[in-house]
Amino acid sequence: MKRILSALAAGMIFGTGIAISGMGNPAKVLNFFDPFGTWDPSLAFVMGGALLTAALGYRLLFGRRQTPLFDTKFHLPTARTIDAKLVGGSALFGIGWGIAGFCPGGAVPALGFAPWPTALFLIAMGGGILFARWLQGIPRRQTA
Amino acid sequence: MTTFTPYASLFGGVLIGLAAVILMAFNGRIAGMTAMLGGLLEPQHPDAPWRIAFLAGAIAAPFVATLLGAEFSFASPTTGAVLALGGVIVGVGVTYASGCTSGHGVCGIARLSPRSIVATATFMATTFATVTIIRHGFGG
Numbered sequence: 076m077k078r079i080l081s082a083l084a085a086g087m088i089f090g091t092g093i094a095i096s097g098m099g100n101p102a103k104v105l106n107f108f109d110p111f112g113t114w115d116p117s118l119a120f121v122m123g124g125a126l127l128t129a130a131l132g133y134r135l136l137f138g139r140r141q142t143p144l145f146d147t148k149f150h151l152p153t154a155r156t157i158d159a160k161l162v163g164g165s166a167l168f169g170i171g172w173g174i175a176g177f178c179p180g181g182a183v184p185a186l187g188f189a190p191w192p193t194a195l196f197l198i199a200m201g202g203g204i205l206f207a208r209w210l211q212g213i214p215r216r217q218t219a
Numbered sequence: 220m221t222t223f224t225p226y227a228s229l230f231g232g233v234l235i236g237l238a239a240v241i242l243m244a245f246n247g248r249i250a251g252m253t254a255m256l257g258g259l260l261e262p263q264h265p266d267a268p269w270r271i272a273f274l275a276g277a278i279a280a281p282f283v284a285t286l287l288g289a290e291f292s293f294a295s296p297t298t299g300a301v302l303a304l305g306g307v308i309v310g311v312g313v314t315y316a317s318g319c320t321s322g323h324g325v326c327g328i329a330r331l332s333p334r335s336i337v338a339t340a341t342f343m344a345t346t347f348a349t350v351t352i353i354r355h356g357f358g359g
Contacts, residue, residue, distance in 0.1 A: 081245035082269035086276025089238035089250060089321075094281035094291045096231025098320075101302075102294035103221040108350035115221045117228040122324065124232025125239070129329035132240030143247030150247050151330070154317070157337050164315025165323070169342035171312055172320075173349025175297060175305025179313055180235075180252035180321035183274060187282030189293040192302055199303040203310020204256060211314070 077145045090184035096121040099185035099193075101176025108173060171203075221292070239326050242273070251322020253313040316342070 097103040098121050107118035142148055172178050177185070177196050185193040239250040246269060255277075258270025281291060295302060313319045316338050318327065323342075327335020 078246050078269045079272045082242060082248075083272040083276040085238045085242040085245070085250060086255075086273035087280035088234050088241065088276075089273070090277035090280040091284065092231045092234025092236075092238060093277070094231070094284065094289075095234065096228045097221070097224060097292065098231065098235075099281075099291070100221070100293050102296050103292070105296065105350055106221050108347045109354055111351065112354055113220050115223055117221075117224045120225050120228035121232035121235070124229040125235040125325045126232075126329055128233045128236025129239045129325050130236075132236065133243060133329050136240065136244050140244075143243065144245045146247040148247060149243065150249070152249065152317075152327075152332065152334075154334060157334055160315045161317070161334055161338055162341050164312050164317070165338040165341035166312070166345045168309055168312025168316055168319060169345030169347075170349045171305045171308030171310075172342065173305075173346040173353065174308065175302050176295065177302075177305065177309065178252075178320040179256060179309065180319060183252060183255075184277045184281050185293065187278040187280065188285045188291045189295075192295050192299055195299055196302050196306040199306025200310040201256070201260075203307040203312075204260065204314050205310075206307070207311040207314035208260070 081145060089180075090187060092125070093181055093184040094188055096124075098178075098181040099188070100181075104178075104181065105173070105176040221294075235321070235325060236329075239321075239329070243326075249322055249326045251318050251326055253317065253319045253322055312342075 093099045097117050103115055103117060106113050106115035175196055179200065182193055182196050186197060242248050242250045255270045255273050258264065258267040258274065261267060316323065318338060323335040323338040328339055
């Protein structure tokens with residue numbers, strides 16, 4: 076129960092951050108990637124703020140504690156190989172992000188303030204995830 | 220056109236980073252949206268309950284904020300068919316990449332994970348290329 080409540084709180088902060096930052100606004104996202112057109116550099120500030128906070132917070136956390144508060148260990152991804160799956164998957168993800176203007180972390184909170192057409196994107200994305208899992212034979216892979 | 224919002228975007232970004240630190244401090248987990256969505260698709264998985272709780276919180280917070288009068292700018296400049304096409308491609312891509320902007324771009328780079336640095340550099344590049352080709356054609 077404790078883990079569920081802390082995840083709920085983290086999710087609420089995450090969703091609020093996405094909504095305030097503009098990361099859940101496809102028009103804003105697409106304009107970030109259009110420096111030769113209607114450029115909006117805001118997303119650099121989102122990524123910068125998120126990265127600095129996470130890097131600093133992780134550093135402080137891992138320096139002070141051997142374990143998290145509600146679990147016996149930190150579950151950090153153990154995969155090390157840089158393979159075609161990682162690079163090809165990432166390349167494909169970027170193409171989809173550039174087409175729709177939504178990434179998963181942007182779209183999920185956007186469902187809360189712009190249900191349509193966000194739901195359409197999320198349903199299609201769910202279909203893509205299921206299709207890829209089917210192609211992979213549904214191995215239980217650790218996600219980053 | 221969208222308005223340049225450096226302060227709101229920076230503040231929102233700090234909240235995203237804070238959420239990642241909180242989830243690591245309490246649950247010892249990476250705040251990656253690709254992994255969270257796995258919770259919905261594998262409801263029997265032992266991690267499903269807290270992953271679904273994270274998703275619920277991420278949707279509920281901006282929803283409640285709008286009920287209380289907050290306004291978040293939103294515009295989707297594409298048609299429904301294009302949005303759906305992008306959705307399918309994103310779904311396939313993040314599954315093979317085992318992560319997206321939150322998992323690789325924020326949490327992974329914050330840990331200086333070489334995999335996440337490669338993943339993020341790759342998807343930032345292909346997103347840029349895709350937007351440039353769609354908006355300006357192959358001539359740039």
